[in-house]
Amino acid sequence: MALKPVTFTLNGNAKAAFTEDGQNLLDFLRRSVGDLSPKYGCGQGGCGACTVLMDGAPVLACLTLAEAAQGARIETAAGLAGAALHPLQEAFMERFAAQCGYCTPGMLMAARALLDRNPRPSRDEVIEAISGNICRCTGYEPIIAAILDVAEGRVRA
Amino acid sequence: MAVTVETHGSVAEAARALAQGGVYLGGGTGIMRGVNAGAVQGRVVRSSDPALRVIRSTADGFSLGAGVTMAQVLGERDLAFLHAAARSVGGPQVRAMGTIGGNLFAPHPYGDFATALLALGARALMASGSPRNLDDLLRDRDRTGLVAAVEVPRPRDPRAFGFVKVQRVKPRGVAVLSIAAHLPREGGRLRGVRVAFGAMGPAPLRASAVERVLEGATLDAATIARAAQVAAEGLTPPTDPVATGWYRASVVGVHLKRLLERMV
């Protein structure tokens, strides 16, 4: 099996790694690059736990061919915090917006994609934006509240 | 056996490669699922041709590259008549990835956008350059070439086009069924009616019995009642975890009636 080089930026840092034919971006990021923040939940696009941003758009890493990341800008939950936590992270902490925490990285990236595009979303828009992400601990309400806290300026930006 | 991925610079090259066997990977939402599960083996063909992502207006409508995503459609104000159908597909991630070309080939119960295109009388432009109407393409999806673009006529009156997706889970859920109806009028009578159902057969299909009732009629309560009555005629909808075939056949008339009443 031939290995193909992929160069891209991950959370602002230039990266290069090899991918195998058919490898998805989730497996590539986790095992070949070492960013363990995107999670495997289904491998079918049903759960959103693997959500990362690719050139600013929220995509399912499990359904993205790793080699399609060539030249792309990839952002994951591991890169959300700078020197300080991102407001979304603060709000999730304050609002108890995670129980088991497994859906959280994907949920944060879906929320981030929304706020990048639409800084003042309505409650319905927030619900729509996280509709591709499953939280089985039924924490949707605190998650919605946390995202709205950021959108409505209740958490320092 | 394993997967071999080939990326071609042009649609034409990709089509030539595909003619020798393999599957075409567009947005990945369908094919990658199979790759992950080991169900897709052998050649996977993709194309980096930028033409695939282009939206262009034409004399009577739009030409959408087969690689145009649902999110791209939603970003075009001129394509407002397609927004309801595009928004009904998946969640934000699937809409950012899923393409209109891929939607034409999405297996049951997917294909809600294709249902809308079918009702609008869209044509597929094959990589070979020849056009193909969607009725034919959807009827025989397994043996067809690579689609390069889809040409969608613009409905003269946007209010003459209606779309509904019936789903159990909201805002994102698999279709129980979807209905798209294009009902142009001439002098109060419906002329050139096209109604399509999604998730009511192996692929999106025309609701012929409904079209026969509506064509030439006025859209009043009696016509709508007759159309609803024949909605499931000649159809044997599939059974899946979302709904039984019996249920789909039983409720399609109800949902058709509600859509038509909205369009009066």
Added chain:
Amino acid sequence: MTETPMIGGNMIDFRKEFFADERPEKLNEIGKPTRRQDITGHVTGRSPFYDDHLFEGLLHMRCVRSPHHAARIRRIDTSAAERMPGVQRIVLGRDVPRNLNTLLSLLDFGIDDEPILSTDRVRYKGEPVAAVIAATDAQARDAVAAIRVEWEPLPHVLDVEAAIKPGAPAVLDIYPNNKFAYHGKYDHQKLRYGDVETAFRQADHVVEGRYQMSPIEQAPVETCGAIAAPEQNGRWVCYTSTQALFFSLGTAAKVLEMPSSRLHFIGGTVGGGFGGKVDSIHEPMAILGAMLTGRPVKFMWDREEEMQVGAPRGAELWIVKDGVMRDGRIIARQFTGYFDSGAYTRLSSYAVIKCVGHLPGPYTIPNVHANVYCVFTNRTPATAMRGFGITGVDFAIEAHMDKVAEAVGMNPIELRLLNAYRDGDMKAHRRIAKNCALIECCQVVAEKAGVKLAPHLAALASTRDGGGDRARLPAHTVTDENGRVQGYQPWSYARKNAPARDPFVGAPPPVQPPRAPAAGTPAVNAPPRADQPPPPPPPSPASPPRQGALRFSSLSGFRRR
């Protein structure tokens, strides 16, 4: 951040006036968001779930599964798969040191009935018969597809009522009538309290209902799995998604016939469990894989496996019959219940015990009778899920309460108020009710729903007018010998033709001396009375010496309460 306690966009309504003298006033955490101790890891993506441990040279394990609900295995041909790229090892049942287990054997509860990898017969669709260990997940999948199994399909049964009919195919030979054997004595768990038949004759109405629940998959977003790797000094490390770390440790030690001191289990960060991560299937398999290859091995279900073979909350079927007086007093309640255990016991035998301890629901009813069966079918084995053993029957009970209310022409809230437990009442499993609050809940519900309660119902309180006559045991309890089974040793939980002590390392001795009845299970021909022979001493000397029946605790065995 706002300080308003919110749930679902609504303010929480605190009713601190209730039971104010029963708690210290310093309780002030409810209704306020609290920071979890693990939240920083969650929001930064650094919480260490089992799959977040990288190993150079990690191998991947996947199973060959039965396409049939029931079949004999004629032959497993692995020759083609063995030669495929990346394949390191193919594991069969004969490679498993002790290829038969029942999950609750660590608590001496049930007969070993389930192979880790079946060698001769499968009993549910998706049952594993072989495993491939390969360099990549894709290679393991391809090799699984290349293993040829010759199946001889057998008749199967997928419904509890069909499964207990004479002539139904036997799912497990050790339970020929497809019913678990309770206490080595009966094919069902009994609850006998008073005399329901006489009460039905005295009742103004007899109301019957039938209620069914489908299986429910816990569907954690993180699928079940484990990674095992060789450590030093003959030890093995195992990162696991288990919800029950020591349960999984004990199970792995048993199945691998290895002292648990050689196993180093690391868990605790679980991507959602809800009961579905107690079955301890992945840990022994991953460790076995590491032992056979000398390399780190991951055994992880994909989503399809999680849904198909992940043990769900089992299906249940309930038939409830109430005798009720014109004024709404329920004087008798009879249950016939069936838990669909699926093809193996797992936790269903215990679910039934827990359920029967809960009957007849939170109501004071002087005559109660229940026969509850743990039934084997060719469905996916069932296991724990939230409200384990209780949720299904509670649905049946509360749906039935509405039906009874309709029969006597009462508002359903009033019917519940009238029959609710009060502090000091005797419950059907012969313990005194305490800390009751159903009356107050019903009163608040009535207020919220705009239901005007009659003054005598509005004035009720859980703390008043309980006990007294309501605390008295029935003068006579009717018992019977129905459903007697033979061939099981009665002093242990349904052990058949087995030695008194399991030979596996670290096996606990039987926890239960011969004569102690479980809660709600009076010894035959000896109607329980206050002067019943004393139960064995409680396990902990710290337990205060109080009167009361024994109770089976979820994990620690019998306790006095």
